[in-house]
Amino acid sequence: MAARYEEIARDLRERITSGSYAPDTAMPRMRDVAAEYGVSDITVRKAYELLTREGLLEGRGRSGVFVKAHPDQVRLVVRNRQIERDELGYYSGPEVQHWRPIPYPDGENTRVTTAPAPADVAELLGVETGELLTVRRRMVGDPSRPEYRQLADSWIAAWVMEELPTLASGTGLGGMYDRIEEWAGRALTWREEVSARMPAPEEADALLMASTGVPILRAVRITFLSERGRKEPRVVEVQDIRMSAALFAVGYPVSRSGSAKWPVASATQDYYAPPAGNGVGNS
Template identity: 30%
Template sequence: MTFGEQPAYLRVAGDLRKKIVDGQLPPHTRLPSQARIRQEYGVSDTVALEARKVLMAEGLVEGRSGSGTYVRERPVPRRISRSGYRPTGGATPFRQEQADGEGRGTWESSSEQSEASVAVAERLGIDPGDRVMCTKYLYRESGEAMMLSTSWEPLAVTGRTPVMLPEEGPLGGMGVV
């Protein structure tokens, strides 16, 4: 591989992704077998397997035990509105949407302290390098990943308060707004 060239598994994944997006491999179609990918692209079993793993991680295909790997149905995009309005109860917009629409949404989050990058500091009106709480969220609906979000709160404002860790404590999940 020459400098700047993509690894083989990413090239194979990219070509298969293009076939899925272009409709050459429509939903519910079985992805070519590992042996077929190996033969068609002139790659090893490991490269073929890693390419399929990339497509699975992107949610484009799903493995069915004993049957193979299949192209997934593409979800229909839906509009999600966000506003600063908080009805009584103070739910975040995602939680409010789930309550209003009887959704099955869940989320995972992890928080850790870090230093504000130049871009984050500019958005928060603080100095680069100031301490912030960085919380990363993965939102799911019906078990499927639907949205990623990252928030930063300046610890000079939230440190040693009930909202220092946005998803814990007496105000967990209420947000800092």
């Protein structure tokens, strides 16, 4: 059974998402909400705190608590996850073709360091968690919209660094992918896995995410290289891309697999009927 403050939060959430409480409007005073529901101010405060963590509300000091523009209420910038190319090299989707590097405070555009590989990155690269790998960190964004930006950490496989040690410094025109394809004499391929999590404080600061309760989208791009004599392609790099979920959505085409190839065969079973052999209705 839900706690009383959770029930109140549910009612207020419905009013916010339905537009009854529009973005950038002040929420009712807590004492008024407490009187409406017959509860204490403390109970209402807990409901407000829950909605704040969800990113629906924000406190503005003595001005009160206000409704935020939530992702469910605004049209986000859809990031189409596909690899394209222009005179500068590869880029991921038409929405970011005009994006450029955002220098770090010390003036660096890319920070190249050696760091312990996180667990998921290590698994994808086939190494032990915490193994020291070369990582190229950078931030890129829209020159005309400072809040439109992303963080990207490129974790490079140790065998690639052995073959191309210059990747630890400059990558030249076209960047790292061009250098690897020139060395290998064949095309790279990619796969991405998209998830969401709450940002670390330094990520929120870098992405200008001043509000609490907003997650980041995380696109983990795995770069593959097929080689002669190898049945499976080798993982070249794992790129950890993060962006604000309050600003961006991920778009991708939905393709038909072989089993759904047109023309399709007519359905022969009722979707709502119990599966055969599960014992339902049998004595």
